[in-house]
Amino acid sequence: MANPLLNEKGGDTHLLLGNEAIVRGALEGGLQVATCYPGTPSSEVPDTLYKLSPGGKYYFEYSVNEKVALEVAAGATLAGAATLCTMKHVGVNVAADPLFTLCYVGAPGGLVLLSADDPGCHSSQNEQDNRIYARSAGMPVFEPSTAQEAKDMARDGLKLSRKHGQPLLLRTTTRVNHLRGPVEFGPAPDPGKVEGFKRNPSKYVPIPAFARPMHLALMERMEALREEAENSEYNTVTGSGKLGIACSGISRAYVADALDNAGLADKVTLFELGFSYPLPEKKCLDFIKSVDKVLVVEELEPVLENDLRVLAQKNKLDIEILGKDVLPRHGEFTVTLVENAIREQLGEAPVAACDCPLPELPMRPPNLCAGCPHRGTYFAARKVFGDDAVYSSDIGCYTLGILPPLQTADFLICMGSSISAGGGVAQASGQTVVAFIGDSTYFHSGLTGVANAVFNSHDVLLVILDNRTTAMTGHQPNPGVDKTVIGENDHPLDIEASVRGLGVTEVRTVNPFNQKKTLAAFEELKALKGVRVLIAKEPCPLYSRRVYKKVAPQVAYVADSCAGRFDCLDKLACPAMFKEGGKAAVNPILCNGCMLCLQVCGHIKAKKRGS
């Protein structure tokens, strides 16, 4: 049966993840080109497009990073294609350079940029609020709050962007990307062929003489889009109370449930902004004038709040506008939190707080999986360098090396920073630096770091953890992989050749499960100076199982002779191992048969899986 997401007819209702809903919306909007770099919480959008791509009528690619993804998308929309480009919030930082100028140049075919923000840092290194990017670069913003809206806004975003020739930001947050709700499908007809690029240098080449009028044209487009926002059905005012509540994004859901819980809906005037920028000023003014006080409910930065304050000041309105002084500027909201803020403004008592004490329990931090090849690399690095090296880490599963006993992540800035920031430590202090980067991250932004380190003669040992996939975000392909879930990679890039091509002469490749060779390679590279690279190459076992259909034939077990020294547990901490009585033991269901522990302790042996 064909996937219902590709169905050209509408009418059905399906229970969809917010990210799947965005895919359906893009298809209903006539999607022709999609590019991305995966990143939680955005990843299921490209993953779904990728899986559907053999049967879909669009071009899809995993680009090497967000800047490249947006540049490919920019070319596609200039050629007239309806284009979607997806990334997580921090990815927009990487893409910021093309983004700002693209907003001048415009998007003739339509371009929706999905920025999946992460209030609460569920899977990110920060909580940045990308609505601010939109205000700085000049992009209209849609902020869905349900699966249905995620679908409708992806569709209407593409259409509106195409109509005005302006890139549009579809700004979601983790809760929206990962919620599931019913979605009613509209038609998704064949988008037909891409029109093709039409030469017009004064419009598309931002040399200074052309860029100046482009900026004016951008401001005109944004004024036209403000008119659209004034009339958009995504911006609604309901109720007639004296307290005004303004909200956007997922906060709308919290407000709706809070009002419902409290039975206070008739005491407030509710202004919901789904199309939140450019600000529909007339609508906002009417709203502000109709109430005595405004409470702005938005997660993270006071973006809408400041907009409304400016508007009130410009119009000499003396009205109290509350927001971040009563609601937090960090993390996610909850219904109760919002309900209490509203109750307070209405002079009602807060809902009774839950008095259950928070139990003190052992934590369950995520850990490198059983049989993860990174454990072998980290174990060897620690053995050779101990606490004498500064370990520069990067973004990926391997950041989990931070946990004891491996403790091989001392600092981390962003994708690709391990090599460059590691070089900074080494050059500034003369300390020994071992930097770690994954294969996908190496292609994302490690290549330039290596070029820089070679050019500037940094003294760094770079370990490329090549697990043949992008494991962290769900096993997406990268330029180095040979096989993917939907087929072969026709042009696999050789990491070792690329490192040598960048001018590194000391390069070793090892299988990290071979501890003897890995330790020897570390020792050898430790004795050298300058940029040295160790490639630790071994597929992620989870990926291996899915894509190569390979499972290790053996599992480990602890012989009765175990003396209870627990070196295996204390130094390796493989999650398949545990203490039982005075001895170590291996859970054969969890063991992935990497045979690393056998090289750490002679009392651990191998046996056939299932025997």
Place this chain on the structure above:
Amino acid sequence: MSDVKKVRIFMTGVGGQGTLTATTLLAQTVLAQGLPVTSGEIHGMAQRGGVVESTVLIGCKSPKIGLGEADILIGFEPMETMRALPYLKQGGLVVSSIEFMPPLAVAMGKQECPAIDDIKKAVSACTDKAYYMANQTIGLEAGAVQSGNVAMLGAVCAAGDLPFGPEALEAAIKANLPEKIQAVNLKALELGVAALNA
């Protein structure tokens, strides 16, 4: 929306246990009953053995459940049941597994899990509507360890706090799960309902 009685269900388990599959199945069950449903999940790095939390809400717009807001708490692992207790409304329904999946620090002998009686005591301080079951054992009896989650869903449906009973879940299994795993899950459902009444 306000004419539908709101029910907020909070589920918690360990990465890799199949918590999210169970969540989707329950959301599909609610949808098939013609009720407004929204569901959410937080997994991030959780697939590497961390905690997975998910929600199914009937008659609500938000997919999130805050502290003290859940009507029903389903714990697929007993220690996670205890960790999630602050999310439960006073007097809410708890259905929990009694079979531990020790986190690494416990496996390494550095920390200890609470005893199952401590967990039951903590639960009974919040509610007297609690049911416990050996979901992995039941799953194995039905034919696959993961189906223990469906057994627990069956128990929740049978406990009477949802606007539908186990037959709705049965229909959802038939409509949504791949044919080859239907029999196992139907068996698990039956065992789960029986466990509740035991």
